[in-house]
Amino acid sequence: MTATAGKTVRRAEPIALVLAWLALPALVYYVWICQTYHHGQLVLPSPGMLHQLPRPTLKSMVVIIGWVGYQAILQVLLPGRRALGLPLPDGGRLEYRLNGLLSLLVTIVLLTVLLIGTNTPAWVVGNLGPLLSTTNIVALGVTVFLLLRGRHEPGDSPGPIRRFWYGSELNPRIGRFDLKLFFEARPGLVGWVAIDVCLAARQQQEHVLSASMILVCAFQLAYVLDYFVHEEAVLSTYDIRHEKFGWMLCWGDLVWVPFLYTVQARYLADHDPGLGASALTAITVLNAAGYVVFRRSNLQKHTFRNNPQTPVWGEAPHFITTANGSLLLVSGWWRLARHINYLGDIAMSAAWCLLCGFDSPLPYLYIAYFVVLLVHRERRDNRICQAKYGADWTEYRARVPYRIIPGVY
Numbered sequence: 077m078t079a080t081a082g083k084t085v086r087r088a089e090p091i092a093l094v095l096a097w098l099a100l101p102a103l104v105y106y107v108w109i110c111q112t113y114h115h116g117q118l119v120l121p122s123p124g125m126l127h128q129l130p131r132p133t134l135k136s137m138v139v140i141i142g143w144v145g146y147q148a149i150l151q152v153l154l155p156g157r158r159a160l161g162l163p164l165p166d167g168g169r170l171e172y173r174l175n176g177l178l179s180l181l182v183t184i185v186l187l188t189v190l191l192i193g194t195n196t197p198a199w200v201v202g203n204l205g206p207l208l209s210t211t212n213i214v215a216l217g218v219t220v221f222l223l224l225r226g227r228h229e230p231g232d233s234p235g236p237i238r239r240f241w242y243g244s245e246l247n248p249r250i251g252r253f254d255l256k257l258f259f260e261a262r263p264g265l266v267g268w269v270a271i272d273v274c275l276a277a278r279q280q281q282e283h284v285l286s287a288s289m290i291l292v293c294a295f296q297l298a299y300v301l302d303y304f305v306h307e308e309a310v311l312s313t314y315d316i317r318h319e320k321f322g323w324m325l326c327w328g329d330l331v332w333v334p335f336l337y338t339v340q341a342r343y344l345a346d347h348d349p350g351l352g353a354s355a356l357t358a359i360t361v362l363n364a365a366g367y368v369v370f371r372r373s374n375l376q377k378h379t380f381r382n383n384p385q386t387p388v389w390g391e392a393p394h395f396i397t398t399a400n401g402s403l404l405l406v407s408g409w410w411r412l413a414r415h416i417n418y419l420g421d422i423a424m425s426a427a428w429c430l431l432c433g434f435d436s437p438l439p440y441l442y443i444a445y446f447v448v449l450l451v452h453r454e455r456r457d458n459r460i461c462q463a464k465y466g467a468d469w470t471e472y473r474a475r476v477p478y479r480i481i482p483g484v485y
C-alpha cells in the first residue's frame with residue numbers, strides 16, 4: 077500500500093467504524109425480527125421494521141443488571157486458581173484469578189432451580205427483545221465508562237471514534253478485577269448457555285424436545301464448558317494479548333455472543349427439521365472433529381509458550397526464535413496452517429447450523445458471519461505479527477504458507 081493510499085484508508089476508518097457501529101446492532105435486531113415476526117425466515121429489511129424494535133422494560137433492566145452483577149460477584153467471591161498472563165510490552169505480568177468453571181457450574185445449578193421452580197424459560201424467551209435492547213444499553217454504558225476513565229496507553233488509537241471502538245486500555249482493571257477477562261467470558265458466554273437452556277425448556281413445554289435442539293444445546297454447552305476448563309489458555313489469545321477493551325469487544329461479548337450465537341436454538345425452538353439418525357451422526361462427527369482441531373491446536377500453542385521444551389506430537393518442537401525473544405512454533409498443528417485453530421471453530425459452527433436443516437437460511441447467517449470474522453481476524457493478526465516480528469514473521473510465513481486451511485487457503 078502506498079503512503080497516500082494508507083493515509084486515505086486511515087482517514088476513512090472512523091466513517092467505517094461509525095457505519096459498523098450502526099450496522100452490527102441493526103443486524104442483531106434484524107435477526108430478532110425475522111425470528112419473532114417471520115417464523116425464522118429471512119425477509120427483505122423494510123422501514124416498517126423500525127416500529128418492531130423492542131424497547132427495554134424495567135424488568136429487563138433489573139434482569140440484565142442483576143445478571144451482570146451476579147456474574148461479577150461470582151468472579152470476586154468464588155475461589156479460583158491464580159495464573160500469570162504472558163509478559164506485557166513492559167515485561168510485567170498480570171495476575172488473574174481463574175474461577176470461570178466454578179462460576180459456570182454454580183450458574184447451571186441456579187438455572188436448574190429456576191427451570192424447575194419458576195416460569196423463567198417462558199419469560200426469557202418472550203422477553204428476548206427487551207433483554208437485547210437493555211444489553212445494548214449496558215454495553216454502551218460500559219464503553220462510555222471506559223472512555224471517561226481517560227486512561228491511555230502507548231500506541232493508543234488516535235481520535236475519539238477509534239478510541240471508542242477499539243478502547244484505550246489493554247487491561248482495564250478496577251482494583252484486581254480485570255474488566256476485559258470478565259466481560260470476555262462471564263455475562264455473555266454464560267448468558268449464551270442460559271438462553272439456550274431457556275429455549276430448550278420452552279420447546280419442551282410447548283412441543284417436543286427435538287434431537288436437533290438437544291444436540292445444539294449439548295454442543296454449545298460443551299464449547300462453553302471447554303472454554304472454562306481451559307480458561308488459562310485464554311490468557312495467550314489475541315483478545316487478551318493485543319486487543320484493547322473498547323466497544324467492539326464489550327458489545328461483541330455482551331450482545332453479539334448471547335443474542336446471535338443462540339440463533340440455531342431460537343430457530344429450533346419452533347422448527348424441528350426432523351433429521352434422521354445418519355444425518356445427526358454425521359453432524360456429531362463433524363462437531364467432534366472440529367473440536368479436536370480447535371482444542372488440541374490452541375492447547376499446543378499455549379503449552380509451548382509456557383514450556384517450549386514440551387514434545388509436540390512426540391518430538392522436540394521446531395520453532396523460530398524471534399529477535400524480540402518470543403518463540404513461534406513450527407511443529408504439530410502449527411506446521412499445517414498459521415491459524416489452524418480457526419478451522420476447527422469453523423467446522424463446529426457448520427455442525428451447529430446443519431442441525432437446523434435447510435428450510436431457512438437464517439441459522440446459516442452464523443457461519444457466514446463467523447467465516448468473515450475469522451478471515452478478517454487472521455489478516456489483522458498477520459499484520460500485527462508482521463509489524464512485531466518483521467523478518468522472523470516473514471520466515472515463519474515461508475515455513476507455514478497457509479493461513480487457515482492447509483493446502484487451500
Ligand code: NDP
Pocket residue numbers: 312313314315317318370374377381402403404405406410414415417418419421453457461
Ligand atoms: P490465537 O489464539 O491463534 O492467537 C494469535 C496469537 O498467537 C498471535 O497474535 C501471536 O501472539 C501468537 N502466535 C501466532 N502464531 C504462533 C505460533 N506459531 N507460535 C506461537 N505463538 C503464535 O488467535 P485468537 O485469539 O484469535 O483465537 C483463539 C481461539 O479462539 C481460536 O480457536 C478461535 O477460533 C477462537 N475464537 C472464537 C471466537 C468466537 O466467537 N467463538 C472469536 C474469536 C476467536 P504473540 O506472538 O504476540 O503472543
